[in-house]
Amino acid sequence: MSDAPTPPQATQVPVERTHHGDTVVDPYEWLRDKESQEVLDHLHAENAYTEVVTADQQSLRDTFFAETKHRTVETDLSVPSRQGDWWYFTRTIEGEQHPVFCRVPAAPDDGGLAAWTPPEVEPGVALAGEETYFDTNAEAAKHPFYQLGGMTRDQAGHLLAYSEDTSGDEHHSLRFRDLSSGETLDEAVENVHGGPVLDPAGERAYYMVADAAWRPHQLWVHTVGTPAASDRMLLQIDDEQLWTGIETSADERELLIISGNAEYDESRLLDLTAPDAEPQLLISAARRLLHTVEPIELDGDGVLLITHNQSGANNALSLTSTAALRAQSEDEPLDLGTTVLPHEETVKLEGVAVTAAEVLVSSRRDTIESVQRLPLATLRAVRDGATPTPTSQLDGLRFDADLYTCFLASARYEAPLFRVAYTSWFTPPRIYDIPHPTSGEGSPEPILRRETPVHDVDLDAYRATRIWAPTDDVDASGAQVQIPVTVLHHRDVTPDSGNPTLIYGYGSYEISMDPSLQIASLSLLDRGIVVAVAHVRGGGELGRGWYEDGKKLAKPNTFRDFVTATDHLVTTGWADPERIAAWGGSAGGLLMGAVANMAPEKYVAIVAQVPFVDNLTSILDPDLPLSALEWEEWGNPITDEDVYWCMKSYSPYENVHDAAYPAIAAVTSLNDTRVLYVEPTKWVQRLREHQQGEAPIVFKIEMDGGHGGASGRYEAWKDRAWDYAFIAHHLGVAADAGR
Incomplete structure (x- = not known):
């Protein structure tokens, strides 16, 4: 290792934090200042270091990207959906990053099935009367980052309202387009949160505005054709634990307004047919x-x-x-x-x-x-x-x-x-x-x-198997708690104890890891790698109770379940105990950080994407984006001492210790408003300080991206190829080892 490059070392500036009689000294908190040139220089140095350290993985990256690109039908389309007198659909075009939104006139609606049978659309072949009403590629060409927050049309198909993010920080601009002429109107509303809702006639647009903590808390209405300065605020939600979203009712006559979190909601209705209508409260948050x-x-x-x-x-x-x-x-x-x-x-x-x-x-x-x-x-x-x-x-x-x-x-x-x-x-x-x-x-x-x-792939060559990993816990009925684990593998791979294995997990917010074809992962399966999905507590796969057993004071169950699933893959012969990697993002990145501290010896590599690894620091600061909203998921460590000590017991950043850590890649984006870049930045510094082995700790940051990384499908494929190459390299799998 003497010829290895030296990783960037951030200056240490001690900052104290005291809660519940516990004082913590954090030497890297200063890295939170993203406007600091010293911070930006450090981030660029991290990218340069990572590029050098992982240079020998480039062949794997190129191969994985090429295989994903080859298998994906690049010139593709969606099934048209009818709205009013038009069929709407999207096209994706080879070489283009983003979808193109199209429409074609529909036959009169007589209520029968024939009128609702979508036209046959072929890649690269225009339909009679087809119009392109929004080319995302043309809009994205003007910016280093581009992502739509949402779009909506009036019933007649005369007006399009859409919101766009051009930096990755989810601060959207609301714009309007005349679908008859194709012209974008001069009017715009800045700093909108998410996508808009149009009333059926296309006369008014409803949108949300976020507070300083990036919590959507105000509902506004904009009258099309008037300046944004004349927009009217209809509602403000002051409860810092409520996130507000809007959508139309099925018949599009009412606006549904739900302000909620993981444990309770507040509901309102607004009559969309009445221009001066006010939101009507149905069930208050006080009802819990x-x-x-x-x-x-x-x-x-x-x-x-x-x-x-x-x-x-x-x-x-x-x-x-x-x-x-x-x-x-x-x-x-x-x-x-x-x-x-x-x-x-x-x-x-x-x-x-x-x-x-x-x-x-x-x-x-x-x-x-x-x-x-x-x-x-x-x-x-x-x-x-x-x-x-x-x-x-x-x-x-x-x-x-x-x-x-x-x-x-x-x-x-x-x-x-x-x-x-x-x-x-x-x-x-x-x-x-x-x-x-x-x-x-x-x-x-x-x-x-x-x-x-899907191009040039025999999907019958792969298998999905469900196994159940027993834990030491019992549920309310007295039955043993077992963790569902999905095992994905090539049909030639058997549980013979010799398989390199990648195990993925998330386990938060009642989000379920549901079956779906992941084309990029076929490159791993073709090389004999077993890909396992651990459906750990904190997700929603087995109902609400499964989620509640993995949140707040029960959160450590999520991490123990992942380790239990790992051990069970070894016990059942699916995984070689010397060649197991782990991967997770966001709250799943917290999971990666926790298991790295709990059981570093079980993994040869870990990829943590936009990882929530300094979670206690973030949740202790209600002024940070989304922190107060997170109290319903993790508990409130500011007021609850038990929650504080529970979170401190598993916080990845605060529990790094002297150990032979596996190879770790932390991947993030500078403009992420959900998990701030500073969390993995600090985590990587502390990991390197305590690394007792020779495995590298690397940090990769997208300087123009948000929570989902860079914009565009090709960039997303490259990002996934980078992750998989890091994993395959440390599992000892070569680029040319495909079946």
């Missing part, structure tokens, strides 16, 4: 109810479907009305009306979507997400006194695979069909249109509209 709201018209009456956790953690569905909710005093127990779908211990009710023909129910059972159908006749019967119907007894979509994902892609209120997306670990995404049942018929068969093509 986790819920969503869907307006529905039933026999001419406007009522509400409430998905909520009042009767159990896995949610139930109730039927009530706006008037009934607004008539209740905050001093009395909340009455949610009639139970339609009762709570079940084995099924997590995720939510519902309303159409004029039926209600579509999204649920999860045994880790699998799918869609069930709730007939309006059943809804009426329950309203009129019939026994509630469990979600598990509803008619659902059926697929042959054991491990798959099926979710609602779109459900236009007036359409005679709805659309779902289906995929599995080794099935490319499929789009199905499913007709609503008509009188006297059963459930119509799904209509396959498209399967995303």
Whole structure:
């Protein structure tokens, strides 16, 4: 190692932090000043060092990128979706980073299936009357970074409202385009959070504005054709633990406003047909109810479907009305009306979507997400006194695979069909249109509209296997807790204890790691690497309880589960104990940092992307972006001493110690507002101080990117190739070792 380059060493400037009688001295907190030239120089030096140290991985990177590029159909398209008198779809073009948004006129809507059968679109072949209404590549060419925050159109297809981020910091500009002329209007609204919502007539745009902590807290309305200075604020949410989002109701007559976090929500409705309407409170945050709201018209009456956790953690569905909710005093127990779908211990009710023909129910059972159908006749019967119907007894979509994902892609209120997306670990995404049942018929068969093509690969050559890693814990029923682990491998790979293995994990925010085809990972599988996904507690794969057992004071379960899953891969013969790598990002990056401290000897390499590794420092500062919102996930260490000591016990940055750490790559972006670049910057410095082995600790920072890295699909492929090359190199796998 004597010829190895010297890693950058940041100056140490001690800064004290004291909470609950505990004083911590942090020598690298000064690196938080991203305007400092000294900080920027240090970050550039880190990139230069990483480039030198990983130079011998370039062949792997080039190979992995080339294989992903070759297998991906670069000139591709989406299935057109109907809105009003137009079919809308996107094209991606070989050599271009971003999608091109197109549309073509639709035949008159007579309510039949024929009018809702999308036109056949071919790559590179324009349809009659096709228009390009937004070329993202042309917009992105003007900036080093470009990402759409969202776009929406009025019902008639005359106006487009969109928001764009040109730096990666998620500060968006709201702009408007006349779809008849193709001209972008002069008016704009700056510093918008996320995407806008247009009223059906395209006269008003509703948007959110964030506070200093980058929490969307104000709802504004902009009248198209007027200056932004005349915009009107409709709502301000002062509770620093609430994040506010907006969307239209299924019939587009109302704006749904949900202010919430991981544990409770506050809901409001705004009449989009009335220009001077004000938001109407339905259920306040004081109720501490986790819920969503869907307006529905039933026999001419406007009522509400409430998905909520009042009767159990896995949610139930109730039927009530706006008037009934607004008539209740905050001093009395909340009455949610009639139970339609009762709570079940084995099924997590995720939510519902309303159409004029039926209600579509999204649920999860045994880790699998799918869609069930709730007939309006059943809804009426329950309203009129019939026994509630469990979600598990509803008619659902059926697929042959054991491990798959099926979710609602779109459900236009007036359409005679709805659309779902289906995929599995080794099935490319499929789009199905499913007709609503008509009188006297059963459930119509799904209509396959498209399967995303994949070039030059035999997907039958791969296997997905589910194993369960036993823990020492028992659940509320007294049963042993077992961790689901998905094992992905080439069919020639068997559990013979000799396989290099990459294990991935996340385990936070009730986010599930659902099956989906990852083309880039095929390059690993082809080289005999086993890719395992550990569905650890803190995710949502096994219902709400699975999430709650991996948050706040129970957060250490997430880290122990990952190590348990690692050990089980060895015990079952899937993994060579001397060749295991780990990978995770954001909260999964926190997981990587925690297991690096807990069990560094079990891994030869770890990649931590945008890692939340100085989590205690961040959560202790409510002025930092999103910190106060995170208290519902991690607990509040400012006021709760138990939470403080729990977080300190696993904080990756604060628990680095003398150890032979594996090779570690921390990957981040300068303009990330969700996990600040300073966290991995500091972490890497401390890791190097305590590294007792010879494995390198490297740091790679995208200077023009955000939480998702650089913008554009080719840049994303290059980023993934970099990560996989680092992993494969340390697993001892060569670029030319493919099967």
